[in-house]
Amino acid sequence: MSAVEHNTNGLSHQIVVPSQDREKIHLALRTIRCLVADLCEQYKGGHPGGAMGMAAIGISLWKYAMKYSPSNPQFFNRDRFVLSNGHTCLFQYIFLHLSGYTAMTMDQLKSYHSTRTDSICPGHPEIENDGIEVTTGPLGQGIANAVGLAMATKHLGTVYNRPGFSLVDNTTWCMIGDACLQEGVSLEAIQLAGHWKLNNLVVIYDNNQVTCDGSVDICNTEDVNTKMRACGWNVLDVEDGCYDVEGIIAAFNKARSSTDKPTFINVRTVIGVGSKAAGDAKAHGAAFGADDVTNIKRIFGMNPEEHFVVSEEVYSYFRDAENRGKALEVNWQQLLEGYSKEYPELHGEFKRRVEGKLTVEDWSRLIPSKEDFPTSPTPSRKSAGLCCNPLASQVQNLMVGTADLTPSVNMAWKGKIDFQNPDLKTTCGINGDYTGRYIHWGIREHAMASISNGLAAFNKGTILPVTSSFFMFYIYAAPGVRMGALQGLQQIHIATHDSIGTGEDGPTHQPIALAALYRAMPNIFYIRPCDSEETAGAFITALQATSTPSIISLSRQNLEQYPQHSSRDGVQRGAYVFVEEEDADVTLIGIGAEMVFAMRTRQLLQRRFNIKARVVSFPCQRLFEQQSIEYKREVLQYRSKAPRVVIEAYAVNGWERYADAGFSMASFGHSLPGAAAYKYFGFDEEIIAPEVVHLVEDVRREGIESLRGEFRDLNPVHH
Numbered sequence: 001m002s003a004v005e006h007n008t009n010g011l012s013h014q015i016v017v018p019s020q021d022r023e024k025i026h027l028a029l030r031t032i033r034c035l036v037a038d039l040c041e042q043y044k045g046g047h048p049g050g051a052m053g054m055a056a057i058g059i060s061l062w063k064y065a066m067k068y069s070p071s072n073p074q075f076f077n078r079d080r081f082v083l084s085n086g087h088t089c090l091f092q093y094i095f096l097h098l099s100g101y102t103a104m105t106m107d108q109l110k111s112y113h114s115t116r117t118d119s120i121c122p123g124h125p126e127i128e129n130d131g132i133e134v135t136t137g138p139l140g141q142g143i144a145n146a147v148g149l150a151m152a153t154k155h156l157g158t159v160y161n162r163p164g165f166s167l168v169d170n171t172t173w174c175m176i177g178d179a180c181l182q183e184g185v186s187l188e189a190i191q192l193a194g195h196w197k198l199n200n201l202v203v204i205y206d207n208n209q210v211t212c213d214g215s216v217d218i219c220n221t222e223d224v225n226t227k228m229r230a231c232g233w234n235v236l237d238v239e240d241g242c243y244d245v246e247g248i249i250a251a252f253n254k255a256r257s258s259t260d261k262p263t264f265i266n267v268r269t270v271i272g273v274g275s276k277a278a279g280d281a282k283a284h285g286a287a288f289g290a291d292d293v294t295n296i297k298r299i300f301g302m303n304p305e306e307h308f309v310v311s312e313e314v315y316s317y318f319r320d321a322e323n324r325g326k327a328l329e330v331n332w333q334q335l336l337e338g339y340s341k342e343y344p345e346l347h348g349e350f351k352r353r354v355e356g357k358l359t360v361e362d363w364s365r366l367i368p369s370k371e372d373f374p375t376s377p378t379p380s381r382k383s384a385g386l387c388c389n390p391l392a393s394q395v396q397n398l399m400v401g402t403a404d405l406t407p408s409v410n411m412a413w414k415g416k417i418d419f420q421n422p423d424l425k426t427t428c429g430i431n432g433d434y435t436g437r438y439i440h441w442g443i444r445e446h447a448m449a450s451i452s453n454g455l456a457a458f459n460k461g462t463i464l465p466v467t468s469s470f471f472m473f474y475i476y477a478a479p480g481v482r483m484g485a486l487q488g489l490q491q492i493h494i495a496t497h498d499s500i501g502t503g504e505d506g507p508t509h510q511p512i513a514l515a516a517l518y519r520a521m522p523n524i525f526y527i528r529p530c531d532s533e534e535t536a537g538a539f540i541t542a543l544q545a546t547s548t549p550s551i552i553s554l555s556r557q558n559l560e561q562y563p564q565h566s567s568r569d570g571v572q573r574g575a576y577v578f579v580e581e582e583d584a585d586v587t588l589i590g591i592g593a594e595m596v597f598a599m600r601t602r603q604l605l606q607r608r609f610n611i612k613a614r615v616v617s618f619p620c621q622r623l624f625e626q627q628s629i630e631y632k633r634e635v636l637q638y639r640s641k642a643p644r645v646v647i648e649a650y651a652v653n654g655w656e657r658y659a660d661a662g663f664s665m666a667s668f669g670h671s672l673p674g675a676a677a678y679k680y681f682g683f684d685e686e687i688i689a690p691e692v693v694h695l696v697e698d699v700r701r702e703g704i705e706s707l708r709g710e711f712r713d714l715n716p717v718h719h
């Protein structure tokens with residue numbers, strides 16, 4: 001009997017472990033545990049304990065349960081595996097090595113914690129490397145990513161599968177430890193997976209009751225299984241997780257036959273099993289020391305004199321993984337071919353998505369032209385709806401969600417279908433099914449961003465997640481947004497109610513410091529458009545940025561429209577000349593909702609003070625940084641004698657690079673209607689213009705050099 005029974009499209013639901021495998025399993029377990037100990041000992045560091053404790057789970061997954069193809073790590077319908085407890089990365093690296101991922105050589109394994117810059121064994125798994133689906137390490141992120149990956153399967157399978165053509169039906173497997181279960185984001189994600197009945201998701205809990213500080217009960221005494229059941233999960237227990245591969249497989253079989261719930265398998269293990277530190281926090285994150293490594297090898301019947309030993313017997317035990325994977329691929333390709341004949345149109349769309357392309361090639365025509373935008377004052381959150389709604393309704397890749405702010409963020413389009421379990425019947429009557437592309441995340445900003453990373457990582461470009469909330473609450477989402485940027489996952493974050501213009505909700509809702517955070521974050525475009533035309537430019541930028549997420553920062557309040565000055569092309573360059581002026585005395589830098597103050601100040605300076613101001617619009621610092629030095633000089637005129645003044649109702653940090661002085665915010669804001677809040681904090685041309693006049697006079701008197709290194713806060717109002 002073969003180790004794994006195949007059906008036409010992957011693995012059958014019943015996995016059988018042949019009895020003759022038992023000895024090989026035990027040899028593999030002993031080998032893997034000694035290898036982990038050796039790999040941590042060589043550079044005297046790393047996280048050995050969890051990887052040793054989880055070895056039997058790894059054998060169950062890579063040898064028996066998972067659908068994957070080592071010779072083609074990107075095989076579309078592969079099972080996705082996420083190591084949410086990413087510090088145990090040696091666990092994953094060793095199984096990638098054993099199952100034949102060619103890049104993961106023994107030499108590479110030995111580079112763990114070394115100085116090698118070409119190592120594919122970093123301290124936490126990274127998405128760029130074969131066999132790694134998502135970068136993990138910040139605890140709790142991985143389980144949220146796994147929910148996104150399982151959602152992607154559910155959605156794509158429901159949209160594209162047809163009777164006899166199960167094109168997308170993979171399982172997502174996720175390892176977590178005690179720590180992941182304590183992170184808030186994991187609870188948010190767990191709730192959603194249960195709510196959506198993601199029966200294609202299996203979470204395996206490495207229950208060793210140990211974290212860094214000691215035993216888990218120093219801070220956590222909840223009944224985990226009861227919590228999981230309450231969230232709508234199947235719960236299964238495995239008592240001897242260190243050795244009982246057949247018991248683990250039995251749980252996997254049950255998990256895969258679940259029709260309406262995700263499954264949580266609570267596997268009891270012993271951290272650092274076999275070592276003197278077994279069961280103790282000491283085994284979590286430090287090498288065992290040479291003596292204990294010797295002891296471990298004795299206990300496991302291996303030769304203490306030998307290191308990094310994997311016998312031919314162990315390699316040959318795993319060797320069938322490659323052919324099994326190739327067979328999966330052949331089956332899937334045949335299926336796809338039949339599908340292309342039966343459903344040519346759907347196949348065309350599916351193919352584009354597999355290739356990571358948008359389903360509408362000339363998508364930019366869906367974004368309104370300048371002439372089609374309103375000319376009267378319009379909130380940029382409304383402009384964003386005008387841009388995004390037609391895209392979302394036509395481009396099938398977009399999955400658009402909100403953290404319970406549908407009425408505020410304008411992302412819902414006419415005819416949208418919600419992503420929901422089709423059996424759900426809500427009290428308010430808003431229902432949906434798995435074909436749906438509008439997501440009610442509930443009030444879970446962190447999970448919204450982290451699950452979206454999973455959606456985007458399923459296959460780059462297949463799904464383009466759009467999230468939305470108030471900008472202030474992207475501080476709750478920040479760990480997920482950051483991981484998206486780190487992994488180069490394209491997505492669009494719609495952040496409305498930016499600046500103090502958000503008004504009456506007060507300082508709790510006025511995001512003063514957040515722009516500085518996101519401008520500093522690598523590989524993310526934080527874009528603040530000043531009107532509808534610039535909002536169009538922000539969307540074009542975001543859609544073209546296939547390896548970079550974007551945050552489009554939008555106003556709640558009406559904004560003046562500047563069709564004579566604003567430019568979607570200009571946005572794509574980060575900053576551009578909004579109003580040129582020969583021999584200007586000053587350059588005013590206007591941004592987003594505060595452009596109006598730059599424009600009004602320019603007029604007042606001219607009218608009352610006979611001072612000539614040019615205006616630069618500066619929606620995105622990172623895009624500007626990508627321009628040539630010639631372009632930057634042309635826009636900012638670094639070498640002119642005219643000082644540059646930035647006007648933005650945020651913390652000024654970062655603008656010192658582009659300006660000599662500024663009007664900014666130094667407090668958290670105040671609860672006042674938007675217009676009154678601006679006035680209260682000095683954002684008013686009657687206050688700004690005289691201060692600019694002083695600056696210009698100072699420069700005339702003492703020269704522009706007098707400002708060098710001395711960024712001036714021009715705002716006389718400090719509340």
Ligand SMILES: Cc1ncc(C[n+]2csc(CCOP(=O)(O)OP(=O)(O)O)c2C)c(N)n1
Nearest residue numbers: 050137138139177178179180210211212284
């Ligand atoms: C968000 C976050 N906080 C803190 C850490 C640091 N950290 C790494 S591992 C760990 C505890 C892990 O406990 P557990 O999941 O039980 O793993 P085990 O001890 O079994 O290896 C902590 C706090 C982290 N990686 N991510």
